[in-house]
Amino acid sequence: MSPIVKDDQVLEFTCIVCPMGCRLRATLKDGKVCSVEGNRCPRGIVYAQNEVEPKRILISVVKVSGGNLPVVSVKTSEPMPKEMMPEAMRILSNVTVQAPIKIGQIIIRDFLGLKINVIATRNVDPVQPS
Amino acid sequence: MWENYDLAIIGGGPAGLASAIRAWKMGVESIVLLEESNFLGGVLPQCIHPGFGLHYFREDLTGPEFAAKLLDQLKSTGVNVLSGSYAEHLEVKSGGEKEISGYMYGRAFKVKCKAAICAAGCRERSRFEVNILGDRPVGVYTAGEAQTLMDMYGVLPGSEIVVVGSGDVGLIMARRFALEGADVKAVVEVMPYPGGLTRNIIQCLEDFHIPLYLSCMVTEIKGSRRVEGVKIVRVDEKLNPIHGSENFLKCNAVILAVGLKPRVELLAKAGALIDEATGGPVVNDWLETTIPGVFAAGNVLVINDLVDYAAEQGERAAESAAKLIHEGFPTFKFKRVVLGRNVRLIVPHLISCAQDVTFYGRVGKPEENVQVRFEEISRAFKLPIARPSEMFRFKISADDLLKMRDEKIMVNVVKV
Numbered sequence: 001m002s003p004i005v006k007d008d009q010v011l012e013f014t015c016i017v018c019p020m021g022c023r024l025r026a027t028l029k030d031g032k033v034c035s036v037e038g039n040r041c042p043r044g045i046v047y048a049q050n051e052v053e054p055k056r057i058l059i060s061v062v063k064v065s066g067g068n069l070p071v072v073s074v075k076t077s078e079p080m081p082k083e084m085m086p087e088a089m090r091i092l093s094n095v096t097v098q099a100p101i102k103i104g105q106i107i108i109r110d111f112l113g114l115k116i117n118v119i120a121t122r123n124v125d126p127v128q129p130s
Numbered sequence: 131m132w133e134n135y136d137l138a139i140i141g142g143g144p145a146g147l148a149s150a151i152r153a154w155k156m157g158v159e160s161i162v163l164l165e166e167s168n169f170l171g172g173v174l175p176q177c178i179h180p181g182f183g184l185h186y187f188r189e190d191l192t193g194p195e196f197a198a199k200l201l202d203q204l205k206s207t208g209v210n211v212l213s214g215s216y217a218e219h220l221e222v223k224s225g226g227e228k229e230i231s232g233y234m235y236g237r238a239f240k241v242k243c244k245a246a247i248c249a250a251g252c253r254e255r256s257r258f259e260v261n262i263l264g265d266r267p268v269g270v271y272t273a274g275e276a277q278t279l280m281d282m283y284g285v286l287p288g289s290e291i292v293v294v295g296s297g298d299v300g301l302i303m304a305r306r307f308a309l310e311g312a313d314v315k316a317v318v319e320v321m322p323y324p325g326g327l328t329r330n331i332i333q334c335l336e337d338f339h340i341p342l343y344l345s346c347m348v349t350e351i352k353g354s355r356r357v358e359g360v361k362i363v364r365v366d367e368k369l370n371p372i373h374g375s376e377n378f379l380k381c382n383a384v385i386l387a388v389g390l391k392p393r394v395e396l397l398a399k400a401g402a403l404i405d406e407a408t409g410g411p412v413v414n415d416w417l418e419t420t421i422p423g424v425f426a427a428g429n430v431l432v433i434n435d436l437v438d439y440a441a442e443q444g445e446r447a448a449e450s451a452a453k454l455i456h457e458g459f460p461t462f463k464f465k466r467v468v469l470g471r472n473v474r475l476i477v478p479h480l481i482s483c484a485q486d487v488t489f490y491g492r493v494g495k496p497e498e499n500v501q502v503r504f505e506e507i508s509r510a511f512k513l514p515i516a517r518p519s520e521m522f523r524f525k526i527s528a529d530d531l532l533k534m535r536d537e538k539i540m541v542n543v544v545k546v
């Protein structure tokens with residue numbers, strides 16, 4: 001759920017960059033974050049800025065043909081807008097890739113026109129001919 | 131058939147892999163790694179979400195990526211990996227030598243070693259350990275089983291899902307099911323607070339509008355062939371069901387994320403003392419169990435929040451084993467760590483005061499603005515938010531520990 005952005009508004013949320021779970025208070029001006037309190041490290045500030053327009057790394061699996069596993073785990077190379085996730089999942093469910101797949105291999109380039117890639121997060125070897 | 135090694139490591143998950151790599155770097159040249167399944171990495175390959183390795187590799191990785199990094203390092207060592215080997219029995223001979231025997235693809239194997247590291251991990255608790263009665267239909271899985279189905283094989287375990295328990299795996303799987311199009315009806319937690327990390331409550335439940343029912347208990351699973359639903363009841367502060375609060379929730383799959391238990395059978399059978407609080411072995415600051423020369427690391431030692439901690443313990447155990455193999459251990463006079471106010475568990479249990487010590491612990495109940503105080507040495511660490519679900523980890527230097535005159539060190543969590 002995106003927080004509603006108003007000027008001079010204080011937003012409160014929990015930072016999820018690491019397991020510490022800092023409670024952040026971000027003050028907004030002109031729709032942008034102008035100050036952050038409650039963060040225990042600088043990553044909290046970046047998180048607060050991103051949270052005004054929330055983004056997440058998307059992880060899922062896509063189908064594999066000819067592999068020793070039927071699916072390969074994938075992730076987006078960068079966080080992507082949260083509200084685009086349902087559309088992203090629809091696209092991924094219609095993709096099939098051919099084994100072998102190497103970890104880090106690009107599965108989809110420039111995903112949804114976001115200038116980010118979908119990359120494989122594991123190796124899938126071709127199935128051994130019996 | 132006997133094979134002789136300096137070091138045997140039981141378990142090829144993050145703790146076992148990290149200890150094998152570290153021991154090799156420390157100059158231990160004869161190492162065997164016993165892994166019961168036919169792949170290495172333990173639970174990591176099925177944990178496809180990010181958030182691993184921020185401490186250990188200073189990088190945000192998914193589980194399979196974390197495992198791949200360790201496996202890359204393992205490749206450049208001469209560690210002998212015996213996959214498909216289940217270690218069943220550990221025995222200490224009169225000279226201090228250890229014998230480990232078990233089964234390897236249906237055949238018996240035995241290894242002898244000077245030191246052993248148990249990194250056997252943990253297992254998931256079943257429905258019967260949390261008193262969920264009722265039918266035994268298709269569609270009841272532990273979170274780990276559901277994760278294997280979903281993320282290794284691409285199979286969604288159901289279309290209407292109830293998750294029991296709000297531990298991290300449960301929360302992460304609730305999000306995965308929601309993303310894959312399942313209707314996640316609820317996450318049901320018996321305690322009045324969530325069992326998982328705060329960040330997982332936010333990014334797994336709140337992001338997907340999945341309801342979290344706190345102070346609620348699933349008492350029964352209904353269904354003749356397939357799961358048809360669960361009975362839910364509210365509980366009071368003493369966790370007793372509140373009469374008249376029963377509700378039925380329709381679903382076709384039940385996922386159990388009701389806690390993890392260290393797999394200590396091998397150690398316990400060999401005579402190692404087990405700590406009731408952690409469920410793992412009692413260890414000293416060398417991560418040595420009460421069986422001399424047998425060390426423990428990772429989730430068999432204590433259920434960790436982070437794989438980074440498991441790997442760190444693996445390294446610690448490897449350094450100790452290397453010292454034992456190369457120079458032998460002097461005799462230490464250990465001091466006891468005593469659980470004080472609002473401390474549910476802490477490892478290590480015994481301190482030699484001869485080296486820096488990393489303590490891992492959990493509080494008993496949630497509190498804010500507290501200090502974890504190590505009384506006898508007057509060291510205190512701030513904890514703005516203390517929750518049972520979030521492990522604390524503090525390092526104390528040997529210099530500080532040497533100040534200690536008492537026979538014990540009391541750890542208290544107190545309000546500032």
